[in-house]
Amino acid sequence: MSNAAQAAASRGRHVLLIGCDFSSAPTSRKPIVVALGSASDGRVALHGFECFASLDAWGCWLAETPQWIGAFDFPFGLPRELVVDLGWPSEWKLLIEHYAAIDRSTIRDTFAAFCAARPSGSKFAHRATDRPAGSSPSMKWVNPPVAFMLHAGVSRLIAAGASLPGLHVAAEGGSRIALEGYPGLLARELVGRRSYKSDQVAAQTAQRRLVRNDLLAALERGSSRLELRLVVPGDLRERLLADAKGDHIDAVQCLVQAAWAAARRTSEGPGYGLPSTVDPLEGWIVTA
Known part of the structure; x- marks a missing residue:
């Protein structure tokens, strides 16, 4: 356990x-960026960050x-719909084990073939949670490659001893x-469709920093339907912006x-x- 995590947990x-x-x-x-914090009395206190340059770390x-x-x-x-069409295991843990054993190129080719056989306008299959959350379909392999993120991430959560409600x-x-x-679900509620980030250096503009400032200010005010106010120490505020x-x-x-989820255990x-009706194969995006 890192020093930052120990400090956060000890508060x-x-x-x-x-x-x-x-x-x-x-x-x-x-890197993978992990924010550490705690919550009480409608406030979420940010304590620090951990960054990881490898999946194993x-x-x-x-x-x-x-x-x-x-x-x-x-x-x-x-x-x-995708799992049934491909004849893959319909029990979640067996499906994840099957999926983790496939390499990314096979995943891409398999999903591309599935999409190619479908009519224009409905190429991708969607989970029940994708549309209310406004998220990309979890089978998408590019821009963003969330299919590969699932492939890399979920099996490591299981290996770490995590329960996934x-x-x-x-x-x-x-x-x-x-x-x-x-x-993205929370950001759209607070700043609409205004862009606040980019991985492309040329697109990392002063305007996007202003939107990040607006987003952070809205989080600190507790302006979302989650009714939680973010508390950010001064030394971390500039890092966020x-x-x-x-x-x-x-x-x-x-x-x-x-x-928000922790308060609803x-x-x-x-x-x-x-x-209560969450699909035990597809899962659900918390707060959607």
Whole structure:
């Protein structure tokens, strides 16, 4: 467990919350970014960040951190329609094991063939959660490559001993809870369709920084329907605004979604604010 995570977890009696902006091919220039925090009395306190330049380092950190509730910006399931059409396992854990054993080029070719056989305008299959969340279909392999993010991320969550409400209960119990998050859902509510980030240097403009400032200010005011106010220490505020790729502020938005879910833990149904009717193969985006 890292020093930053220990410090975050030691603040009060509150469980460690994490929000993860994910990459299926992280590097030192484009790492996986994890926001650390805690919540109480309608406030979400940001304590710091962890950054990981490899998938293995990220997975080890999750496994070594003994207790957390996190929202992760990648899909946890594939569309049922796609799975049935391909004849893949219809039980979630078996499906994930099958999917993890396939290489990315085979995934791309298989999904491309599925799309090619479908009429224009409905090439991709969608999960029930995709449209209310406004997210990309989880089978999409480019721009963004969320199919590869699922491939890289979910099996490592399982290996870290995480339970995924509505989908999987870990043998270790409920000390690590992983939820599917989506920062775009919260960002659209707060700043509309205005762009606040870009991976392209030429597009990392002053205007986008202004939108990041508006987004951060709205999070701090608690302006969303989640009714949670973000509390950001001064030394972290500039880090959020200066990251033109938006990875840090996306991790923070997932942190807020994790806090909303943590307040809705229950022994009935999947809990964590997930609908009781969540498809046990597809999963659900928390707060959608």
